[in-house]
Amino acid sequence: MSRLGTITRRSFLVGSAAIAGGVAFGTYLYKRELDNPLLDGLAPGAAAITPYVKVDASGVTLITPRADVGQGAYSIQAHMIAEELDVDLAEVTITPGPPSPVYYNGVVSAEGMPIAATSETFLARTGRGAADVAGKLLGLQLTGGSSTVPDMYDRLRTAGAVARETLIAAAMAQTGLPRDQLKTEAGAVVLPDGARLAYQDLAAAAAEIDPVTDVTLRDPSDWKHLGKPQMRTDVLAKSTGTQTYGIDMVMEGMVYATTRTNPAQGGAIKGFDAGRAEKMRGVKEVLPITGGVAVVADNTWRAFQAVQAVDCDWGPSPYTGNTADQFEAVAAAFTEDTQDSQFRDDGDVTAALSEGEVLSVEYRIPYLAHAPLEPMSVLVKLEKTRVDIWTATQIPRFMQANVARLTGIDAENVHIHVLMAGGSFGRRLEDDYVMRAVEVAQQMPGTPVKMVWSREEDFTHDFPRPLAMARAQGKVADGQLAAFDLAIAAPSVMESQLKRVHQPVFGPDVAIVAGAWDQPFAIPDYRVTGHRVPAMVPVSSWRSVGASGNAFLHESFMDEMCHAAGADPLEERLRLCTHDPSRKVLEAVGEMSDWGADLGPGRGRGLAFCLSFGVPVAEVVEVIQTDAGLRIDKVFVAAEVGRVLDPVNFEAQLSGGVIWGLGHAMNCELTYKDGVPQQDNYHLYSGLRLYQTPKIEVRGLENGGKLRGVGEPGVPPGAPALANAIFAATGQRIRDLPLSNSVDFA
Template sequence: MGRVRTIARRSFLVGSAAILGGVAFGTYLYKREVENPLEADLAPGAATFNPFVKIDGEAVTLITPRADVGQGAYSIQAHLIAEELDVDLDSVRIEPGPPSPAYYNGVVAAECMPIAATSDSFMARTGRGASDVVGKLIGLQLTGGSSTVPDMYERLRVAGAVARETLIAAAAKQTGLPASELRTEQGAVLLPDETRLAYTDLAAVAAEITPVDEVTLRDPPDWRHLGKPHMRTDMMAKSTGTQTYGIDMTMDGMVFATTRTNPALGGGIVGFDASEAEAMRGIKAVLPISGGIAVVADNTWRAFQAAQAVACDWVPTPYIGETEKQFEEVAGSFTEDRQDSRFKDEGDVLAALDAAEDVLEAEYRIPYLAHAPLEPMSAMVKLAEDRLDIWTGTQIPRFMQMSAAEIAGLDKEQVHIHVLVSGGSFGRRLEDDYVRQAVEIAVQMPDTPIKMVWSREEDMTHDFPRPLAIARARGAVSDGAVQAFDLSIAAPSVTASSLARLGQPAIGPDVAIVAGAWDQPFQIPNYRVTGYRVPPMVPVSSWRSVGASGNGFLHESFMDELCHAAGVDPLEERLRLCWHDSSRKVLEAVGEMSDWGSDPGPGRGRGIAFTLAFGVPTAQVCEVTQTEDGIRIDKVYVAAEVGRVLDPVNFEAQLAGGVIWGLGHAMNCEITYEGGVAQQDNYHAYEGLRLHQTPQIEVRGLENGDQIRGIGEPGVPPAAPALGNAIFAATGTRIRALPFSRQVDFA
C-alpha cells in the first residue's frame, strides 16, 4: 500500500523529523507557509503547484535547488520528482531555482549536533527535529553534508505527486470526467479512451485550481525511475564537452578580470604600483579590492599576466606562518582549558589504563589539505543601477546573495543569483570569497558584464583548507580482546572558522573535531574520545567528509594497532565489538567480498577499516603488494548501508570516487606554509591518484537501514586507514602520519 500524505503541500514546510521529535517551539513561524518563489515571475497560463514544479504551454520545469558540484545532485533530485509526476527526464527542463527560504535544508544542521546516527532516543529525535525547525526558520539553503537525498527524498516525491494529482484534477475539470477514471503516463493525463492530454496543454486550467492536498506516494516495487540503473541527466553533456560551467559563461560586451591578493593568508596590502601592468597589451584597468588588486583586460590570459606585473606592498600574515610551528600549536592544545568535547566516555578509561600491564600509546598526524577542484573559482557579474546579477556555481546561494547585496549597497531582493553547475567543489563552494571580489570589481565598473576567473595558483594558495590535526591515543588489551580505547584529537574548528566568514556565530562544541570518531558503534568496555580546540590559525573550511575525513584515519589506525597487539583478527574483533546491526552487516559484507582470512600471497597485505559518517556505515578492505618500485594498490572492496539505493550507477560512482579521492590524498597530498604562504600552488605539487595507480574497486550497497542516507562523502574516511593498515600487513611498517609518501614509495 502507498503512504497517504494528508498534508502534502505542508510537507514542504513541516518536516517529519520535527513532528516525530516532538518539537513544540516556534510552532506558528514553523508552520507558516513559505512563499513559493516560482510565483514571482509566473507567466499568464503557467502553473506552479509548489516550489519544485512549474508547467506552462511549452514545457514542464523541475526545480532542483541543491547544488550540483559533480555529485549528480540535479539528476537525483529530478528523478525524485519525475517518479511521482510521471515524466521522462529527456522531455523536461531542469533548473536550480533562485535563492529562497522555500529551499531550506532541514537535515544538514543535525551534523553539527552531538547526536549519534545510531541513536533513536527521544533526545536524538528531538535534536533532529530541531535541525529541521532551525533550517526552515532561517531559510538555510545549503548543499553539503551528504544531505541532498535525506533532506529531499520525501519533499520532492510529494512535490511530484501533488503536481500529478492536480493535473488530473485539471483534466477532470476540462473534460467533465471523474478524476478516478483518469491516470497519468509520460507527461500526459490519459482519458479512459486512451486520449492523451499533455501536461503543457493542461497548465492554464491547472493554474486556476487549488493544488490537491491529499496524495499517495508510490511503493518502491512500482517505481519506474528510482532504484533502477539509469544515465545521469548531465552525463551526455559532460561526455561531449557541451556542459556549461561557470567558467564557460559568455555575454556580449563582457570584459575579463582576475584578482591577486596577499599570498600570505590574512595579510593586507599597503599599496601597489600598476604602471608596468597598465602599459601591457589589452589591459583596461587595475583596480583595488580588499586585500589586493584586480586586473581587467580583453582576455583572461592577459589579465593573468598583468596581475603578476603589479608591484604590491603586502602586509605580513597575522597567523602562525610556518607549518612546523602550526603543529607545535596543535600539540600544545591537549590541555584542560582547550578541551572542546567529550561526547564518548564509557566505562573508566583511566582506571583501565592504570590497571593494564602494557599500555599502547601512539601519536598520529594529518596535514592541511586543499580542495583543488578542477574548475578554479570564477563568476560572471553585472551591476546595473538597481540590480546585480551573478552567474556562478555555489553551495550557499542565499548567503552569497546577502553578502553581495552588502558590498553593492543593494537590498538582497535586488541581487539575482544564477546558480550554474560546478566543475568540482569538495566543499570549496561553501565559501563566497571569489564572488565578493567579483562584486567589488563590478561596483567600480557598473553596467559592464565582468567575467572574473582566478588563476590555478591563486586558487590553490588562497584556499580554506581541511584543518591539520594531531591525535594522541592510548589503549589496552587483555585475553585477546580490546579493553580500553582513549583517543584525544586536537584540531582547529571548521565550524567556527566557516561561520565567522558568513557572519554567523558558532555556539557550543564543534562536533566536526571528533566526527567519525566519537560516534562509532563499538562496545569497548572503556572507551573515550575527547576533542581539543586549537586556537584559530590559517582559516579552514569543510572538505569532502569534513572531520570524518581525517578522523577515520586516526580512529581506525589505532583500532588496527590494538587488534594486532591483542593478537586478534582485525575484522573479527570489530565484529565482536560492533553492537549496531547495520554496521555489522557492512563489515560482514566487505569480509565476504574480499575473502578476508585467506592468504593474500607473498609480499601482499590486506587492511580493513570502518567508519560510520553522515549516518552511513562504510567498510573498506584494501589489498596491496610490495614491489621493487614501491607499494602497489591492487584492489579495494567497499560496502556501505544507505537505507535504499536510489541510483545504483551513481551510487557505485560516488563510492568509488570517494575511495580514489581518499587514497590519492592519503598517498601524496598536503598543504604546508612558509610565512603564511601555501607552498603547493598547482597540481604538480599536489598530486592525486594517477590512472596507473588506481586499483580495481568493487562496490556493494546494502539496504537494511530504515532511513535514507546520502553517499557523496562516506566513501572517503575509511580509505586512508584501510591503505595504512594494508601497508602494515604487507611490510610490517606502521605509518602514523599522512601523507604516506613521506615514508614509503608507491608504484
Template sequence: MGRVKTIARRSFLIGSAAVAGGVVFGTYLYKREGENPLLDGLKPGETAITPYVKIDAQGITLITPRADVGQGAWSMQAHMIAEELDIDPRSAKLSPGPADAIYYNGVVGAEALPIAATSDTMLARGGRGAVDVMGKLMGLHITGGSSTVPDMYDRLRMAGAVARETLIKAAMKQTGLPRDQLGTENGCIVLPDGLKIEYIDLASIAAEIEPVQDVTLRDPSEWRYLTKPQKRTDIVAKSTGRQIYGIDMQMDGMVIATTRTNPAIGGGLNGFDAEAARQMRGVSAVLPITGGIAVVADNTWRAFQAAQAVECDWGPSPYIGDSADQFAAVAASFTDDHRDSRFKDEGDVEEALQDASVVEAEYRIPYLAHAPMEPMSVVVKLTERRLDIWTGTQIPRFVKANMARLTGLDGDDIHVHVLMSGGSFGRRLEDDYIAQAVEIAMQMPDTPIKMIWQREEDFTHDFPRPLAIARGRGAVADAGIAAFDLSIAAPSVAESSLARLNQPAFGPDVAIVAGAWDQPFQIPNYRVTGYRTPAMVPISSWRSVGASGNGFMHESFMDEMCHAAGADPLQERLRLCWHDASRKVLEAVGEMSEWGSDLGPNRGRGLAFTLAFGVPVAEVVEVTNTADGIRIDKVFVAADVGRVLDPVNFEAQLQGGVIFGLGHAMNCELTYRDGVAEQDNYHAYEGMRLHQTPLIMVRGLENGDKIRGIGEPAVPPAAPALANAIFAATGQRIRELPLSKSIDFV
C-alpha cells in the same frame, strides 16, 4: 482569484518532518506554508504548481535547488520529482531555481549536534526535529553534508505527486470525467478510451485551480526510475563537452578579470605599481580590491599576464606562518583549558589503563586543499538597482546576504543564478571570490564582468581542511580490546567558516571528533576527547569534514589495538560492533575480499570502517610491496544508505570517494612558510594517477532505517585501510599523512 485560493496557489507543504510525519514543533512560523517564488513573473499560460514544478506550452521545468558539484545532485533530484509526476526526467528542463527560503535544508544542521546517527532516542529525534525547524526559520538554502537525498527524498516526491494530481484535476475540469477514470503515463493524462492529453496542454487550466495537496505517494513496487540503473540527466552534455559550468558563462559586452591578493594568508597590501600592467595589450583597468588588486582585460590570458606584472608591496600574515609551528600549536592544545568535548566516555578508561600494559600512538594529518578542477570563477553585473551573480555555489542565500552588506543593496535586488560546478569538495561553501568580483563591479557599474582565478591563486587562497593530531592510549585483555582512549586536537571548522557567513558559533565543534566519537563499537572502556586549537589559517569544510581525518586516526589506532591483542581486525570489530547495519557492512566487505585467505608473499590486506553522515562504510585495500614501492591492487567497499535510489551513481560515488581518499592519503598536503601555501598547483599536489588506480568493487546494502546520502562517506575509511594494508604487507606502521613521506608508491 479569491484570497484563499491565492494563498494556496502560493504555498506548498514544507519540510521533511511535516511530510514524513516526524517530530514537528508546533510553532506558527514553522507550520506556516512558504511562498512559492516561481509565481513571481509567470507569463500567460505558465503555471508553477509547486516550487519544484513549472509547466508551460514549451515543456516542463523541474526545480532542483541542491547544488550540483559533480555528484549528480540535479539528476537525482529530477528523478525523485519525475517518479511521482510520471515523466521521463530527461524530457524536462532542469533549473536550480532562485535563492529562496522555501528551498531550505532541514537535515544538514544535524551534523553539528552531539547526537550519534545511530541514536533513536526521544532526545535524538527531538534534536533532529529542532534542526529542521531552525533550517526553515533561517531559510538555510545550502548544499552539503551528503544531505541532498535525505533532505529532499520526501519533499520532492511529494512535489511531483501534487503536480500530478493537480494536472489530473485540470483534466477532470476539461473533460468532465471523474478522477477514477483518469490515469497518467509519461507526461500525459490517459483517458478511458486510450486518448492522451499532454501535461503541457493543461498548463493554463492548472494555473487557475488550487493545487491538490491531499495526495498519496506511489508504492516503491510501482517505481519506474528510482532504485533502477539510471542515465544521469547531465551525462550526454558532459560526455560531449556541451555542459555549461560557471566558468563557461558568456554575455554580450563582458570583460574578463582576475585578481591577485597577498599570498601570505590574511596579509594586507601596502601599495602597488601597475604602470607596466596598464601598458600591456588588452588591459583596460587595474583596480584595488581588499587585500590585493584586480586586472580587467579583453581575455583571460592577458588578464593573467598583466596581474603578474603588477608590483605589489605585501604585508605579513597575521597567522602562525610555518607548518612546524602550526603543528606545535596543535600539540600544545592537549590541555584542560582547550578541551572542547567528550561525547564518548564509557567505562573507566583511567582505571583500565592503570594496571595494564598501555599501547600508545600519535597520528598527524595535514592541511588539505579542495583543488576542484574548475577554479573559482563568477560572472557579475551591477547596476544602480540590481546585482546579478552567475556562479556555482552551495550557499546562494548566504551569497545574497553577504553581497547585500557589501553593496548596500536590498537582498531582494540581488539575484543569484546557480550554475553547475566543476567540482567543489566544500570549496563552494565560501563566497570570497564572489565578493572580489562584486568589488570590481562596484568600480565598473553596468558592465558584465567574468572574474576567473589563476590556478595558483586558487591553491594559495583556499580555506583548507584543518591539520590535526590524535593521541591514542589503549589496553588489551583476553585477546581483545579492553580500553580505547583517543584524544584529538584541531582548529574549529565551525568557528572559522561561520564567522565568514556572519553566523554565530557556539558550543563544542562536533567536527573536531566526528567519525571517532560516534562509532558503533562497545568497548568496555571507551573515550574520545576533542581539544580545540586556537584559530590559525582560516579553514573550511572538506569532503567528509571531520571524519575525513578522524577516520584515519581512529581506524589506524583500532588496527594497532587489534594487533596488540592478537585479534583478527575484522573479527574483533564484529565482536565489538553493536549496530546491526554496521555489522552487516563489515560482514559484506569480509566476504567480498575473502578476508583471511592467503594473498602470498609481499602482499597485505588492510581493513577500515567509518560511520559518517549516518552511513556505515567498510573498505578493504589489497597491496603488493614491490621493489619500487607499494602497488595498490584492489579495493572492496560495502556501504549502507538505507535505500539505493540509483545503483549506477551509487557505485560511481563510492569509487570516486575511494580514489579521492586514497590519492590524498598517498601524496597530498598543504604546507606553509611565512604564511604562504607552498603547494600552488597540481604538480605539487598530486592525486592518484590513472596507472595507480586499483580495481574497486562495490556493494550496496539496504538494512539502514533511514535513507542517506553517499557523496562523502566513502572517503574516511580509504586512508586507514591503505595504511593498515601497508602494515600487513611490510610491517611498517605509518602514523602520519601523506603516506609518501614514509614510503614510495608505484
C-alpha cells in the same frame, strides 16, 4: 522513517492562487507558509505547481535546488520528482531555481549536533527535529553533508504527486471523465480512448480548481525510475562538451578580470605599482581590491599575465606562518583549558590506563586543499539598485546576504544564478572569490565582469581542511581491546566558516571529533576527547569534513590495538560492534574480500570502518610490493544507505570517494612557509593517477533503515585501510599523512 519524512507527509499543505491565468501551489512545512519564489513574474497561462514544478506553454520545468558539484544532485532530484509526476526527463527543463527559504535544508544542520546516528532515544529524535525546525526558520539553503537525498526524498516525491493529481483534476474538469478513467504518462494525462492532454495545455484549467492535497506516494514496487539504473541527466552534455559550467558563462559586453592578493593568507597589501601592467596588451584597468589588486582585460589570459606584472608590496600574514610552528600549536592544545568536547566517555578510562602495559602513540594529518578542477570563477553585473551573479555555489542565500552587505543593495535585489560546478569538495561553500569580483564590478558599474582565478591563486587562497593531531592510549586484555582513549586536537571548521557568513558561533564543534566519537563499538573503557586549537589559517569543510581525517586517527589506532591484542581486525570489530547495520557492512566487506585468505608473499590487506553522515562504510585495501614501490591492487567497499535510489551513481560515488581518499592519503598535503602555501598547482599536489587506480568492488546494502546520502561517506575509511594494508604487507606502521613521505608507491 526520518522525522522529516513524517512531517512532510502529515503537514504537506498546498495553497493556491490564481495569477494571470495560472495557478500556484506551494509546499509548506510545519503549517507555516513560505513564499513560492516561482510566482514572481509568472507569465499568463503558466502554473507554478509547488516550488519544484512549473508548467507553461513551453513545457515542464523541474526545480532541483541542491547544487550539483559533480555528484549527480540535479539528476537524482529530477528523478525523485519524475517518479510521481510521470514526465520524460529528456523532455523537461531542469534548473536549480532562485535562492529561497522554501528550499531550506532540514537535514544538514543535525550534523552539527552531538547526536550519534545510531541513537534513537527520545532526546536524539527531539534534537534532529529541532535541527530541522532551525533549518527552516533560518532558511538554510545549502548543499553539503551528503544531505540532498535524505532531505529531499519525501519533499520532491510529494511535490511531484501533488502536481500530477492537480493536473489530472484539471483534465477531469475539462473532459467530464472520472478519476479512475484517467492516467498519466510521459508529461500528459491519457484519456480512455488514448487521447493525450499535455501537461502544458492544462495549466490554465488548473488555475480554476482547488489543488489536490490528498496524495498517496507510489510503492517502491511500482517505481519506474528510482531503485533502477538511471542515466544521469547531465551525461549527454558532459560527454559532448556542451555542459555549461560556472566558468563557461558569457555575456555581451563583458570584460575579463582576475585578481592577485597577498599570497600569505590574510595579509594586507601596503601598496602597488601597476606601471608595467597598464602598458601590456589588452589591459583595461588595474584596480585595488581587498588584500591585493585586480586586472581587467580583453581576455582572461592577458589578465593573468598582466596581474603578475604588478609590483606589489605585501604585508605579513597575521596567522602562524610555518607548518612546524602550526603543529607545535596543535600539540600545545592537549590541555584541559582547550577541551572542546567529550561526547564519548564509557567506563573509567583513567583508572583502566593507570596500571599495566599501555600502548601510547601519536598521529598527524596535514592541511588539505580542495583543488576542484574548475577554478573559482564568477560573472557579476552590478547596477545602481541590482546585482546579478552567475556562478557555481553551494550557499546561494549566504552569498546573497554577503553581497548585499558588501554593496548596500537590498538582498531581494541580489540575484544569484546557480550554475553547474566542475567539482567542489567543499570549496564552493565559500564565497570569497565572489566578493573580490563584486569589488571589481563596483568600480565598473553597468559592465558585466567575468572573473576567473588562476590555479595558483585558487590554491594559495583556499580555506583548507585543518591539520590535526591525535594522542592515543590503549590497553588490551585476554586477546581483546579493553581500553581505548583518543584525544584529537584541531582548529574548528565551524568557527572559521560561520564567521565568514556572519553567523553566531557557540558550543562545541562536533567536526573536531566526527567519525571518531560516534563509532558503534562497545569497548569497556572508551573515551574520545576533542581539543579546539586556537584559530590559525582559516579553514573550511572538505569532502566528509571531520571524518575525513578522524577515521585515519581512530581506525589506525584500532588496528594497532587489534594487533597488540593478537586479535583479527575484522573479528574484533564484529565482536565489539553494537549496531546491526554496521555489523552487516563489516560482514559484507569481509565476504567480498575473502578476508582471512592467504594473499601470498609481498602482499597485505588492511581493513577500516567509519560511520559518517549516518552511513556505515567498511573498506578493505590490498597492496602488493613491487620493485618500483607499493601498488594498490584491489579495494572492496560496502555501505548501508537504507535504499539505493540509483545503483549506477551509487557505485560511482563510492568509487569516487575511495579514489579521492586514497589519492590524498598517498600524496597530498598543504604546507606553509611565512604564511604562504607551498603547493600552488597540481604538479605539487598530485592525486591518484590512472595507472595507480585499483580495481574497486562496491556493494550497497539495503536493510530498510533511514535513507542516507553517499557522496561523502566513502572517503574516510580509505586512508586508514591503506595504512593498515601497508603494515600488513611490510610491518611498517605509518602514523603521519601523506604516506608517500614514508614509502614509495608504484
